[in-house]
Amino acid sequence: MKKDLMAVVLMGLVCGSGARARADLYGFSRITANTDGSVAAQLSLEVTQADSLVLFTFRNDGSVIWPNAFISRVYFDDGADVLASPWVISDKLPGVDFEYTARGNLPGGNTMTPKFTSDYAFAFQGSRSGVHAWESLGISFTATLADVLDAINHKGLRVGIHVQGLNGRSDTFTTATPLPGAALLGMLGVAVAGWRLRKVV
16 A cells, blocks of 8 residues: 555535636446446546646436445555545545545456556445435545546556445446546536545554
8 A cells, every 4th residue: 555645535516616627527347247237327437636636526426227326435546656645534524424444455356457456445434425326425636637637548547436235236347438528528616615634644
């Protein structure tokens, strides 16, 4: 596990005021085979620049197909070494509650080529604290957006999620190619409410 990293974990929705930044949108590809993988259609990752931070926003746009599905863990394999410095967690907003964890790796990640090795992992803290239907989770790192996007697009940086609530099953997904029309997102405002900062040793 890397040391001296800097991440700010932001719980809640991204809204239309505050610092403006470019947004890139990614879908997810399944790496395990416990379900038919259709839940991927309601999952997305939005990547934006906010001052000196790069914000990763995980969304679960719940559908009638998988209304109980939720993101329970998030993993970063930073093979490009573009994410840096000590990190701080904020989980003040209700509904979503994640914390950094040093335990475990992406389920099924050892079957990937190259093997998925987690440098940073974050886990939900209770049965209702995952990213459920119409909820989102933000995780910010000190980084440069251009470097992060280049690393994602060329596989030097991989992001994985573990999704549960699939009729008693779970599946694992990693970032795929940018979603069609992602460039149309243009400029977004990023606002963060309800900060409670805790330095993690």
